[in-house]
Structure formats: C-alpha cells, structure tokens
Amino acid sequence: MSPVDTRRLERAMPFLVIGGALLLWQAVVRVLAIQQFILPAPTDVYEALLEYHDPIFASALFTLENTIAGFGIGIVVGLVLGSVIGTSRLAYAGLYPLLVGLNSIPKAAIVPILVLWMGIGQPPAITTAFLLSFFPIAVNVATGLATTEPELEDVLRSLGATKFDILRKVGIPRSLPYFFASLKVSITLAFVGAVISETLASNDGIGYLMVQAASQFRTPLMFAGVSVIAAMGIITYLIFVMIERRFTGWAMRKHHNPVVVGGG
Amino acid sequence: MLNPRTTAAVMDDAGAGRAFVDIAGVTLRYGAGPETQALADLTMQVKQGEFAAVVGPSGCGKSSLMKLVTGLLPPTGGRVDVAAKNVNGPLKIVGMAFQNSTLLPWRNILDNVMLPLEIVQPHRERLRGNRAEYEKRARGLLESVGLGGLEKQQPWMLSGGMQQRANLCRSLVHSPQLLMLDEPFGALDAFTREELWAILQELWLQQRFTCILVTHDLREAAYLADVIFVMSARPGRIIATHRVDLPRPRTVDTTFDPAFVDLVHRIRGQIAEARGGKATASTRGAG
Numbered sequence: 001m002s003p004v005d006t007r008r009l010e011r012a013m014p015f016l017v018i019g020g021a022l023l024l025w026q027a028v029v030r031v032l033a034i035q036q037f038i039l040p041a042p043t044d045v046y047e048a049l050l051e052y053h054d055p056i057f058a059s060a061l062f063t064l065e066n067t068i069a070g071f072g073i074g075i076v077v078g079l080v081l082g083s084v085i086g087t088s089r090l091a092y093a094g095l096y097p098l099l100v101g102l103n104s105i106p107k108a109a110i111v112p113i114l115v116l117w118m119g120i121g122q123p124p125a126i127t128t129a130f131l132l133s134f135f136p137i138a139v140n141v142a143t144g145l146a147t148t149e150p151e152l153e154d155v156l157r158s159l160g161a162t163k164f165d166i167l168r169k170v171g172i173p174r175s176l177p178y179f180f181a182s183l184k185v186s187i188t189l190a191f192v193g194a195v196i197s198e199t200l201a202s203n204d205g206i207g208y209l210m211v212q213a214a215s216q217f218r219t220p221l222m223f224a225g226v227s228v229i230a231a232m233g234i235i236t237y238l239i240f241v242m243i244e245r246r247f248t249g250w251a252m253r254k255h256h257n258p259v260v261v262g263g264g
Numbered sequence: 265m266l267n268p269r270t271t272a273a274v275m276d277d278a279g280a281g282r283a284f285v286d287i288a289g290v291t292l293r294y295g296a297g298p299e300t301q302a303l304a305d306l307t308m309q310v311k312q313g314e315f316a317a318v319v320g321p322s323g324c325g326k327s328s329l330m331k332l333v334t335g336l337l338p339p340t341g342g343r344v345d346v347a348a349k350n351v352n353g354p355l356k357i358v359g360m361a362f363q364n365s366t367l368l369p370w371r372n373i374l375d376n377v378m379l380p381l382e383i384v385q386p387h388r389e390r391l392r393g394n395r396a397e398y399e400k401r402a403r404g405l406l407e408s409v410g411l412g413g414l415e416k417q418q419p420w421m422l423s424g425g426m427q428q429r430a431n432l433c434r435s436l437v438h439s440p441q442l443l444m445l446d447e448p449f450g451a452l453d454a455f456t457r458e459e460l461w462a463i464l465q466e467l468w469l470q471q472r473f474t475c476i477l478v479t480h481d482l483r484e485a486a487y488l489a490d491v492i493f494v495m496s497a498r499p500g501r502i503i504a505t506h507r508v509d510l511p512r513p514r515t516v517d518t519t520f521d522p523a524f525v526d527l528v529h530r531i532r533g534q535i536a537e538a539r540g541g542k543a544t545a546s547t548r549g550a551g
Contacts, residue, residue, distance in 0.1 A: 152366040158334040159383045160356030173370050250370040
C-alpha cells in the first residue's frame with residue numbers, strides 16, 4: 001500500500017469500524033430473532049429517531065444547554081483554581097487533597113443533595129455538569145504552570161522580569177496545551193454530568209426522555225437517546241480537538257500529549 | 265542630582281579595569297549544619313570586559329556562584345558587588361545561558377531571541393515603536409553565529425548546537441554588561457563545542473562584555489578565558505587563579521600549544537587535589 005492509501009485508510013477507519021459494528025449488530029438481532037424490547041436493531045433505532053425526532057431534538061437541546069452552561073462555569077473555576085494551585089505551593093498543599101477527595105465522590109450520589117438545595121431540572125443538571133468538568137481543567141492547568149523550567153525562570157528574573165511577566169511570557173503559553181487537552185475530556189464529562197442529573201431529577205432533557213422510554217419499554221427510543229448523546233459528545237470533542245490544534249500546534253510534534261486526569 | 269565629577273570618577277574607575285564583579289568573603293548555606301554549606305569565604309574579582317572562567321570538581325557550588333552574582337540568591341555572609349553596587353536583588357543587566365537551551369517551543373527562533381527585549385528596560389517600552397530596528401539587531405546577531413535564514417524555524421527543528429547558538433543570541437540581544445554562562449556547551453559533542461567556543465570568542469571580541477563562564481571542561485576554560493578561577497570541593501572557595509596569556513583569537517590549534525596543554529594539566533592537578541587526592545595519582549601518571 002502506498003503512503004497515500006495508508007493515510008486514506010487511517011482516516012476512513014473510524015467510519016469503517018462504526019459501520020461494521022452496526023452491520024454486525026443488525027445481523028445478530030435478525031439471525032437470533034431478538035425481541036425489540038430487549039435489543040432493537042439499528043434500523044429500529046433509526047426509525048425511532050425519525051418518529052420521535054421532535055421530542056428528541058428538544059431534549060437534546062435542553063441537555064446541550066445544561067452541558068455547555070456547566071462546562072462554561074467549569075472552565076472559569078478550573079482556570080482560576082488551576083492557576084492558584086500551579087503558582088502557589090501553599091495553595092497546592094492545602095487545596096489539592098480536597099480536590100482529589102471531591103473528585104472521587106460518585107456524582108450520582110451528589111444529585112439528591114443538589115435537588116434538596118436547588119429543586120429539580122436545570123439547576124442540578126448544570127451543577128453536576130460543572131462538578132464533573134472543572135477537575136481535569138484545574139489539574140492540567142496547575143501541571144502546566146508548575147512545569148516551568150527553573151533555569152528559564154532564572155534567565156527571566158535576571159532580566160528584571162516580574163512574577164507576572166514570567167506568568168504571561170512562559171507560564172500561560174506553557175500550560176495552554178494542558179488546558180486544551182483537558183477541555184476535550186471535560187466536555188464529554190460535562191455531558192455525563194448533565195445526563196446523570198436529568199435521569200435522576202428532571203422533567204426534561206435526554207436523561208429524562210430515556211427514563212420515560214424505559215418505563216414504557218420503548219427500547220428503540222432509549223437507544224435513540226443514547227446515540228444522540230454519543231453523537232453530541234463526539235461532535236463537541238472534535239470541535240475542541242480542532243481548537244487545540246489551532247492554538248497549540250507547537251506541542252503536537254511530540255508523540256506524547258500531556259497527561260489528562262479525568263474523573264467520574 | 266548627581267555630581268558630574270563623581271559620576272565621571274566612577275566611570276573612570278570601571279573603565280580603568282577596576283573589578284566589575286567583586287565577590288568578597290562570601291559564604292553560602294542552604295540550611296544549618298556543615299553539609300549544607302555550599303560556599304566558604306569565597307573571594308574573586310573580575311574586571312570590566314574580562315572573560316573569567318570558574319572550574320572545579322562537580323558539586324563544588326559553581327552554580328550557586330552564578331545565582332549569587334546575579335542576585336537570584338542572597339549570600340549568607342560576605343558581600344557581592346557588581347558595577348560598584350552592592351547586589352541585593354536580581355540584577356537587571358545580565359544575560360544568562362544554561363546547558364539546557366530553554367528556548368520556548370511555541371516561539372520561532374527570532375521571537376525567542378527577542379524575548380529579553382520584551383522584558384528589559386528601556387527596550388521593553390521602545391520595542392513596539394521600534395520593532396524593525398530591534399528585529400534587525402536580532403537578525404544580525406543570528407547571522408553572526410551562523411543562523412542566518414533560520415529565523416522563522418521552530419526551536420525543535422534545530423540541532424542541539426544550533427539551539428545553543430540561538431540561546432547565546434538570546435542572552436546577548438539586549439547588550440548586557442555581564443554575561444553569565446553555566447556549562448552552556450556541556451550537552452554538546454566535542455566538535456560542536458569547539459565550533460561554539462570560536463563563535464563565543466568572536467562575539468566577546470566584538471562586544472567586550474564582562475563574562476563569567478562556569479564549566480567543568482578545562483580546555484574550554486583555557487580556550488575562552490583571560491582568567492581561570494579554580495574552586496575547591498564543597499564548600500567551595502577559590503584555591504587558585506590562573507591568568508591565560510595566550511594570544512587571541514585562539515583557535516583549535518591553540519589547544520595543542522605546549523603552554524595551553526601545560527596550563528590545562530596544572531589545573532587538572534589542582535582539581536584532583538581538591539577532590540581529596542583520590543584521583544591525584546592517576547592524573548599525575550597520565551600527565
């Protein structure tokens with residue numbers, strides 16, 4: 001195979017794999033004659049998507065809103081926390097254990113508390129999305145800031161640079177790849193958070209739609225909901241990959257990307 | 265108001281070869297106890313426009329000395345003066361280069377070299393209005409070290425030796441009065457190192473900045489320096505001072521000159537002794 005063919009194949013691989021999996025799924029359902037309420041065939045899911053496209057679209061929009069709102073707050077809080085932790089040893093010592101503890105709590109366990117405080121619907125969904133998404137951002141920004149070479153800092157200080165100069169010329173550019181890498185992880189986590197909360201405490205959104213569909217054994221509709229969430233996750237992820245390439249292309253030549261810490 | 269006569273006198277003093285860097289009886293400790301003492305009663309003087317090298321066994325506190333002179337670290341005892349002023353905070357007239365080239369990977373070579381101009385006064389304020397003029401200066405410097413035409417390359421596209429050349433340009437672009445080099449060529453292969461010695465010597469001959477080079481390479485010290493200070497093992501102090509009277513510009517051929525070889529051998533012996541006599545016998549035998 002010529003290099004061009006290899007590259008074409010590489011680009012086609014995601015679609016080939018997804019297409020192959022769908023075909024296999026369809027074949028298994030048909031051959032084993034599995035009943036629709038247990039496992040619907042891809043064609044059934046597609047039909048459900050067409051049939052219910054209005055409520056699905058409305059729910060998806062609601063979920064997307066919650067996700068983006070929670071993610072937006074997550075970016076702001078994550079950036080501020082990460083900057084503080086990354087530049088101050090005291091803040092690192094004090095805050096880091098707390099953050100790790102907070103991050104290791106299953107967020108499904110927090111939703112009832114949020115409901116107690118905020119009622120159901122949008123507020124707990126946004127908050128859960130935020131809680132899931134800020135942590136990777138904070139940790140990655142902190143890592144980026146903390147990895148400034150001490151020699152470089154000496155060079156700049158001996159030129160009369162202030163702490164702010166060093167942050168602006170070195171710290172922030174150095175942490176950008178970490179920041180953008182964390183964004184792609186965080187946006188998918190924000191979806192998870194929003195859907196968890198909607199499943200437990202909401203009258204709207206994809207999560208609620210799926211709970212409803214489950215209670216009526218409309219399995220194709222449930223799968224339609226899942227596929228819509230997956231599609232939104234993939235699309236937002238790709239958007240952030242593009243933003244990352246655009247802003248931090250210089251960091252991409254290395255084969256290892258910054259380590260991304262996630263949570264659930 | 266400055267008295268014009270006093271100002272003139274100070275400038276005369278400096279110009280007449282009075283010590284530009286004056287380190288008097290400096291002690292440095294990182295904590296309590298004898299183990300943490302890095303420097304003990306260290307005294308050395310470097311004249312304006314002089315090229316000094318500091319050599320010594322590893323871990324003798326050479327890098328601490330760098331930080332002392334540049335004011336990044338205050339001495340525990342004694343006094344450091346630069347340009348007839350007591351050093352009590354980071355100096356703002358220094359260029360520095362380390363073994364690790366620390367070029368910023370998100371900037372191209374030209375922008376990397378121009379980084380000090382974005383920080384040092386008065387260039388910082390003039391940069392925006394006079395960008396073309398400053399860029400010309402940076403390009404000229406890059407040209408003089410053989411990096412002409414590579415200004416727009418990213419650092420990682422360049423070899424280690426080329427990165428170190430760019431690093432030298434960065435440390436000199438703001439015309440510092442004092443250049444501090446901490447084993448700048450330590451990570452390079454022998455041939456590249458010799459090339460860079462010649463380049464550094466060329467730059468120094470043109471600009472005549474005061475330079476302190478910390479190195480463990482005795483040939484490097486003898487090739488480049490006017491004066492070589494030999495440090496003892498930790499806690500470091502100066503145990504010998506050698507004037508290098510070889511004519512300039514020196515070349516790789518100079519390093520085979522008997523006077524050069526003899527000097528390197530003498531220093532090697534002193535450092536071996538400073539390490540506690542462990543290597544003395546073998547070094548002498550080889551010499």
